[in-house]
Amino acid sequence: DxxxxxxxxxxxxxxxxxxxxxxxxxxxxxxxxxxxxxxxxxxxxxxxxxxxxxxxxxxxxxxxxxxxxxxxxxxxxxxxxxxGADRGWRAALGPLTAEQRALVIATLRAYEEAVSAG
CATH class of the missing domain: 1.10.10.10 (Winged helix-like DNA-binding domain superfamily/Winged helix DNA-binding domain)
Known part of the structure; x- marks a missing residue:
């Protein structure tokens, strides 16, 4: 609020x-x-x-x-x-390789762009 x-x-x-x-x-x-x-x-x-x-x-x-x-x-x-985003993101992304993290981030960016455009 x-x-x-x-x-x-x-x-x-x-x-x-x-x-x-x-x-x-x-x-x-x-x-x-x-x-x-x-x-x-x-x-x-x-x-x-x-x-x-x-x-x-x-x-x-x-x-x-x-x-x-x-x-x-x-x-x-x-x-x-x-x-708790910091804990959540660290738990979710921590075990991934750099390439896997990059894929997740690229996917989230594509989603954000699509939502923002519409």
Whole structure:
């Protein structure tokens, strides 16, 4: 309920999952993982930043880099929204080979594209 007004879509789920479970990431790292253009990720981050869900932080180890993180005020709501996804995904994908994981991810992306298009 805390995130209902943000109109989050499936594409946000993937981005927020990476940031929640892997910690703050750069736009380029997120783009590589999501397999989309950095400009696409920048647009999503900009939208979520304006709503206060995400925030940009300077990397303490390299002051030239900007990291994207979930805003502290929304961390619990995002974690609740994702539920036990981390445990579920780790249990489901952990035993698979890299090729098997890639097939599962490609299938899920094809599904997401089909749902988003219609």
């Amino acid at each position: 805390a995130l209902r007004s943000f109109d989050l879509a499936p594409r946000h789920l993937s981005l927020l999952t990476y940031v929640l479970f892997d910690g703050p990431l750069t736009v380029n790292e997120l783009a590589r993982r999501l397999e989309v253009a950095p400009t696409t990720v920048s647009l999503m981050i900009g939208d979520l930043s304006r709503q206060g869900v995400l925030e940009r932080r300077t990397d303490d180890n390299d002051r030239r880099r900007t990291l994207v993180a979930i805003a502290d005020a929304h961390r619990k709501a995002v974690a609740d929204w994702l539920g």
